[in-house]
Amino acid sequence: MEKRAALTTNILAMFLGVAILISIGTTVFTLDRLHTASLTEITGAVTGTANVTITNTTSISLPNSTVAFGDITIGTANDTTDNNPLPFQVRNDGSVNVNVTINASALFTGLTRNQSSYRFVCRADEGGNCPTGSAASLTDMPTANDTLLNRTAVFDLPADDSNDSRFVDIEVRVPSDEPGGAKSSTVTFTAAQI
Amino acid sequence: MEARHRTIILLTILLMALLLSGSYLVLQEINAVAPTQIPAEPQMISTTVGYVTMNVVIPDEGEP
Secondary structure, eight states, X not given: OHHHHHHHHHHHHHHHHHHHHHHHHHHHHHHHHHHHSOOHHHHOOOOOOOOXXXXXXXXXXXXXXXXXXXXXXXXXXXXXXXXXXXXXXXXXXXXXXXXXXXXXXXXXXXXXXXXXXXXXXXXXXXXXSOOBTBOOSOEEOOOSSOGGGOEEEEEEEOOOGGGOEEEEEEEEEOOTTOOOEEEEEEEEEEEEEO | OOHHXXXXXXXXXXXXXXXXXXXXXXXXXXXXXXXXXXOOOOOOEEEEEEEEEEEEEOOOTTOO
């Protein structure tokens, strides 16, 4: 009988020992986690945290937003490379470098029109040149009104005020079967932060 | 085994269960308030529009 009582006492002691170990272990673990987190809700200590987030701004503008060719005879071409009329001028007004892509609505309706009837090219304004990756030669204007078809006009346009604008020249070739009258195309420039 | 011993053992097991569940709950609470994630900055987009205009002229057939 005494042997059985001793065995029971040993089991009891073992359980209590395990309970104490678990208690100590979880306490240490919890305190450790609390130490790396916040103690304010437990101790009442008041601490303040100031979070400052510097937000990048992405913004472009068109100081010259209209390219007006005036009268053009069918079957002829004109462009803005001679600054007559003035080309688009794209300026980075944000705080980060951007890639500028271009898309436009259709300009002509004549059956003989093709993609080469309406083209664009990047030209230096401020800064030495159009960075590699820009439209370095006359490029067909995407006119599907689908932003997924956007083409890069100016690659890596800097935010630095002394170097933040480029010209985008436009060339038009009026199809020989284009109906006469006023024509207009809306050109959308989209800048994406690099 | 005496009844009091069984009671003590049951109480001890209950103590362990309470400690484990309590610790679990405390840790869950800490994880809920701790700043663990910084949301990724979305890519910023800016769009502006311009216009290309012209007047297409059809030459008079009678002109030389």
